[in-house]
Amino acid sequence: MFVRLSTAVAVVCLLATPTFAQGAKPTDPQIAHIAYTAGVIDITAAKQAIKKSKNKEVVSFAKDMVRDHEAVNKQALALVKKLKVTPEDNDTSRTLAKQAADKQAELAKLKGAAYDKAYAANEVAYHKAVIGALKTQLIPASSNAELKSLLQTGVKIFQGHLEHAEHVAAELK
């Protein structure tokens, strides 16, 4: 019973939050790709929210996400160019993109307040997952000091967005 319960909990966790592939330590080109992908995913989700939502706070939050992640990704591209690193696609990036596409299809079916709540809840879960991945996997694995520093700033940005998303989610309740 106990074993079955913990399996169920594990499955629920997998469904609720994006997972980052565990395994071999990612290289800097892979880390750059994962970080960039994580930003693109949030921009795509935000653009869907701007189109679908009629809630002023949700739309304004989504616009903040587009603006911030576009600015950071631009900075990330400038850094990889400077370091002559070519971002390299990998299993973690692909898993993330697949999970995000599935989530977006799921959210696309919702309307009105149900959509707003689901989007805000997913933003909270997504930002938590990215913060976890940055802290436990990507930052420790990165070898270039400038890349590491950008990822550390990334943690602060995601933490800021998480607090903002939690505030929006609480307002919708």
Next chain:
Amino acid sequence: MLPGLKLFAVLGVVVGAMGSIPAQAETIRVTIDKLVFAPANISAKVGDTIQWVNDDVLAHTATVEGDWDVMIPPKKTVSLVLKKAGDVEYYCRFHPNMKGRIAIAPK
């Protein structure tokens, strides 16, 4: 009038005159770098100007709940003249994990 009292009256005028000279208003600079207000805690007085220098590529705000809301675009400097005394805590609306505090003394 007693001589002592006269002296006291003169002193009173001098002190009064000194009190009416406005203290020089200052500009206090707060830098924003990698989502941190630095220095986070500052002391100022009414009439002083706070100048936020945003070194980030991100837009920030200096917001006091129910009071001022200053937009600080990326790579820009924005100023605000302090109008009233009090201890204020401000934060960034876009990144509420960014916090600052200003102790504003009366003029």
